[in-house]
Amino acid sequence: MHYARFYGCDLVNGEGIRVTLFVSGCLHACEGCYNRATWDRKSGQPFTPEVQAALLDLCERHDGLSLSGGDPLHPHNREPILALCRAFKARYPDKDIWLWTGYRYEEIRDLPVLAYLDVLIDGKYEQDQPSNQPWRGSDNQRLFRLHAKNATCP
Structure with a gap:
């Protein structure tokens, strides 16, 4: 897996103060995407064990981890993202993981990584449907x- 960048202190991508990883690789090619540079799964830098360790260390003083992209659930990213989520929850069981994907929940609901996610935002970006x-x-x-105490789904 490759990544474009990560923010060590992010107030925008989820609740609280977060560490946010933007991975490379996206098959959705949404018109109007603000992060087109992440579509190529080989763009950016390799996500090495050293990068993962640094990312997890940063999470110690924040509320949680946010995963965006590209698409963290691009088929090439699924195993490394699962490994990262496992490592995060083993180290920080009381902190949360948020993940953004262009896939619909119904397409990915059986992926093992969902067992580690607290919040999932699904669906392709549609620039003609501002929110x-x-x-x-x-x-x-x-x-x-x-995994919230009172789980809600639309």
């Missing part, structure tokens, strides 16, 4: 609280 809802770029996108 005022928090953490969503377009109105077709849905927010699932997968």
Whole structure:
């Protein structure tokens, strides 16, 4: 897996103060995407064990981890993202993971990584459907609280 960048202190991509990783690789090619540079799965830098360790260290003083892209659930990214989520939850069981994907929940609901996610935002970005809802770029996108005490799904 490759990644474009990560933010060590992010107030925009989820609740609280977060560490946000933007991975490379996206098959959706949404018109109007603000992050087109991440579509090529080989763009950016390799996500090495050293990068993962640095990312996890940063999470110690923040509320959680956010995963965006590109698409963290691009087929090439699924195993490394699963490994990262496992490592995060083993180290920080009380912190949350948010993940944005262009896939619909119904397409990915059986992926093992969902067992580690607290919040999933699904659906391709649709530039002709602007949204005022928090953490969503377009109105077709849905927010699932997968492991919240009172889990909600649209």
